[in-house]
Amino acid sequence: MFPFQEFLQHQGQQQTRRVFLGRASQGVGALALASLLRPGVISAAATVGRDRWPGVVNPPHFPARAKRVIWLTMAGGPSHLETFDPKPKLAAMHGQPMPESFTKGKQIAQLQGQKLTCFGPQAKFKRFGATGAEISELFPHIGSVLDRICLIRSMTSEAINHDPAHMFMNTGSQIAGRPSMGAWLTYGLGSEAEELPGFVVLTSLGRGGQNQPIAARQWAAGFLPSRFQGVHLRGKGDPVLYLGNPPGVTRDGQHRVIETVNSLNARHDAVVDDPEIATRIAQYEMAFQMQASVPELMDISKEPATVLEQYGCKSGDGSFASNCLLARRLAERGVRFIQLYHKDWDHHGGVKQGIEFKAQEIDRACMALITDLEQRDMLRDTLIVWAGEFGRTPMSQGDGRDHHNAGFSIWMAGGGIRPGIVYGVTDELGYSAVENPIDVHDLHATMLRTLGIEHTRLAVKFQGLDARLTGIAGNVIPGILA
Secondary structure, three states, X not given: OOOHHHHHHHHHOOOOHHHHHHHHOOOHXXXXXHHHHOOOHHHHHHHOOOOOOOOOOOOOOOOOOOOEEEEEEEOOOOOHHHOOOOOHHHHHOOOOEOOHHHHOOOOOOOOOOOOOEEXXXXXXXXXXXXXXXXXXXXXXXXXXXHHHEEEEEEEOOOOOOHHHHHHHHHHOOOOOOOOOXXXXXXXXXXXXXXXXXXXEEEEEXXXXXXXXXXXXXXXXXXXXXXXXXXXXXXXXXXXXXXXXOOOOOOHHXXXXXXXXXXXXXXXXXXXXXXXXXXXXXXHHXXXXXXXXXXXXXXXHHHOOHHHHHHHOOOOOOOOHHHHXXXXXXXXXXXXXXXXXXXXXXXXXXXXXXHHHHHHHHHHHHHHHHHHHHHHOOOHHHEEEEEEOOOEEEEEXXXXXXXXXXXXXXXXXEEOOEOOOEEEOEEOOOOOOEEEOOEOHHHHHHHHHHHOOOOHHHOEEEEOOEEEEOOOOOOOOOHHHEO
């Protein structure tokens, strides 16, 4: 057993030939060559030893219109037919057989092989905004800001069941183990947050659907270093489990422990040259910083009463509205990717009452988030996305709707997105996207463009191939760009 000082000296002497040659090749000559191949690499290299990751897309490929993303995930699959896509023809055919021409040979989830019956919209629609676009009258607050929104009615997905559909929407692949978009962004662009992770996840529950679990792999880093994975902050109780110190442990004492552990890790990294050790060092320090920053972040009681009323929330209630306010606070603090999951949109039955519940839970808060960001001059460089993992069928499943991926609605607002338009069309029964269809890869490519990234150039070598968020597909959609 070595005494402590001898142990450190021993660790420092274990420099292997492989590590020595590898590090030697990363000297001034290699840096000069790299600077020719990728301008800006010297400034990036100068910051690589600091706690803050500078990003590999440095400088951006294009002028960035957005600095950050707030993704509002409606988990369970919201019905476009009761929210954002009016279908009077479907209403007229309520109770009649679904024409076989729409469904023959098509992928259907739980209704496969059953009698298919048209199920009319269970909510009335109303015109909003200067353009007079129709959305469900259950969403008057979203209607009041519709001129700031790009409503997309022609979204499609390859997946038709919840977990793979979430995986596809988050990572561009139905296969587990791929990096989520938040991980790709923090890897590509870094984060401006000083004492918070670059990728934060918030979850909330609702009424009127089925509460499927959301697996942590939805915000995982996949084959990227684990420092880029999302950090889940809880709206009730301790925001992060096991983050606080036990009784009797002072902050100064904790910091000394962190410094000692990081010193040992740094010496071990000099021996084995493992990127996950650098991640461990950064995450220890981040956890220490979060002990002070997270409680202050989560305490929304200090917000003005007018702001709390605007969102319709109370401090510590764990609601979607509170999470929207927290999303604004995270955005102010430089967090790159903020993802809110609001559950219980899976309306196989009771879709009428279920959508009414959902509207009560999210309508006001979505409006408040857009308005609040705009008032703070942050909407212009914050990209907001509202989307589920898929939509619902025009055919009935009792008094509900089955999973559906051939055409559904999402909306976007903010940085780089053209406001006040409706893009894309589904057929007269709301079954398939028939005009300007968009798939998930197109959505990802377009989002990356607003952030200054060419999607084909954000890639990592994995299993011998250049892996990227958009795979081998994806086209930027000029029609929705400002």
